[in-house]
Amino acid sequence: MSLKFRRIILGVGAIALLSVGVMAWQPGSDGYRQANAATDYQQLQKFSQVMEMVRQAYVEEVSDEKLIEGALSGMLLSLDPHSTYLDKEMYKQMNVDTKGEFGGLGIEIQSAEGGIRIVSPIEDTPADRAGVKAGDLIIKIDEDLARDMSLMEAVKKMRGKPGTSIMLTIFREGENAPLEVKITRAVIKVNSVKSDMLAPGYAYLRITQFQQPTVQLLSKQIRELKKRAGGTLSGAVLDLRNNPGGLLNQAVAVSDLFLEKGNIVSTKSRAGKSLSFDAEPGDILQGLPMVVLMNNGSASASEIVGGALQDHHRAIVMGTKSFGKGSVQSVVPLNDGTAIKVTTALYYTPSGRSIQATGIDPDILVEQVVLKRDEEANKRASNSVSEANLKGHLANGNGKKKKVKEEMGEGPSEVMQERLKLDTQLQRALDLLRGLHVLRG
Missing domain, CATH: 2.30.42.10 (PDZ domain)
Structure with missing residues (x-):
């Protein structure tokens, strides 16, 4: 039996097998199934015909594996930007990525x-x-x-x-x-969680990506910041800017850290079970004021966290509109060590909003302004004169009081002090937290 003849037989066999599978999944009446099965057979026959022509006539010899993988890649790529075929190397690398x-x-x-x-x-x-x-x-x-x-x-x-x-x-x-x-x-x-003090009593929490250990690292660093603050915090900034997302379970767990109850996120799909994730009692910050910083680099899992805290009025979202990736990808391993990543559902915030292509609108819009150090202005400020600089000025009668730093614990590191000079969004977030703290008494 010739090689060409064997390929044709295999091609027809594959068409017949796939057609049976397609027929088994078609809903509706028998007539509907039969009509669609006939159409599917014609399309599969066209695929087999084109593949055979490429084998025979392409300028260079191409392996069946390469042709099939190219077809799978093109099929998934035609659906949306996030569905894709993962060869063995990419699938292995993807599993490594989520570990940091x-x-x-x-x-x-x-x-x-x-x-x-x-x-x-x-x-x-x-x-x-x-x-x-x-x-x-x-x-x-x-x-x-x-x-x-x-x-x-x-x-x-x-x-x-x-x-x-x-x-x-x-x-x-x-x-x-x-x-x-x-x-x-x-x-x-990737160190997925970073932290510091913005000012005595005010915590800075930065999540760069949502990976396997993110929620444990975040919890640990919040406890450490509380100790640095003398046991009590006055508020916190959760910085999700330029966070491209990551693992859904970590986004849910991070949201749950700050919520006492209620829905965090739900998914809706055309096939399969829709999911819903709810918060369990226990707010690690015990209701302290929070500001979430987001920008157009905040996507996917970071939008889930921002949307949940915004909908529950647990935090004020500040910055600019987020990226708008509100779709769910399922990774399905195949028998040969490859996999497919296909979009299967959409995310919805607790209020029922879809994030997809809309993103999270900030409660307070603050554009990032690029600032430069003005040494002359700093020099002028340091040379300013007040009553306290005048010779022989009267004492105020208040007596000596403890400094705020002693009452509230440590202040920001030198790195954070330099960052605050240039980061206008972070400056506004700290100003807002201080205002909220004053209003709460």
Whole structure:
């Protein structure tokens, strides 16, 4: 039996087998099922015919595996930007990513018209240090046009041996010409939770990604900040800016830390069971004022947290509109070590809002303004004169009082003090917390 004849037999057998599977899943009347089965058979027959023609006539010999994987990749890519086929290498790497250590540049990306869109650079990674920003459009990777690549092809090209470099050509809104950014690859260890004091009594909590240990790290650092504050906090900022998302269960657990009761998030799907996640009693901050900072780099799991705290009026959301990724992807492993990631549901906040393509609108809109250190202004401020500077001024009669720092515990680190000078959104968040604390008495 010739090779060609065997392939035709196999192709027809696959068509027959798939057709039986399709028929078994078709709803409705027998006539409806039969009509759809006939259409499906014709489409599968067309696929088999094209595949056989490529085998026979393409300028180079192509393996059946490559053709099938290309077909699967194209099929999923045609659905939406987040559905994709994962070959063995990508599936293995995806499992490593969620544990917080992987190699590459440190950016979250998605497919876009004309190239690859950067959802968010991950904090303290090569891409972040190189100045890459959320919303940048990658139009070239080295000398290759990004518009000609699938998302997985772009990921493969950007990942590589630590220490090697890559050139990204990006288009940034507001710039007159494309920018070339050279980035050196590194083994990226993402510390998903960071914390500090904004001022005595006011906690700063930063989540860069939602990974397996996130909620445990966050709980631990809140307890440590309470000790630094002398046992009592006055308020907290939860910074989710440029957080591209991550694991759903960690987003739910983080939301639950600050909520006493009520729904956190629900999902609705066309097939399969819709899910709903509710909070359990216990607010780790015991109702203290909270501000959540978000921007257009806040996506997916970070939008779940922001939406839940906003809908329950547990926190004030400040900053700019979030990214708007409100879809659920299910990863289905296949027998040969590959997998598919397919969009199966949409997220809904406790009030029933869909995040998809709308995002979270802040309660208080605060655009990020780039500030520069003004040494002259600082010098003028330090040279200002008040009553206390006048020789022979009268005492105020209040007597000596403890400093606020002694009453409330430690203040911000030097790094945080420098950051506060330049981060206008963080400044406004701290101002708001102080105002809320005064109103609460």
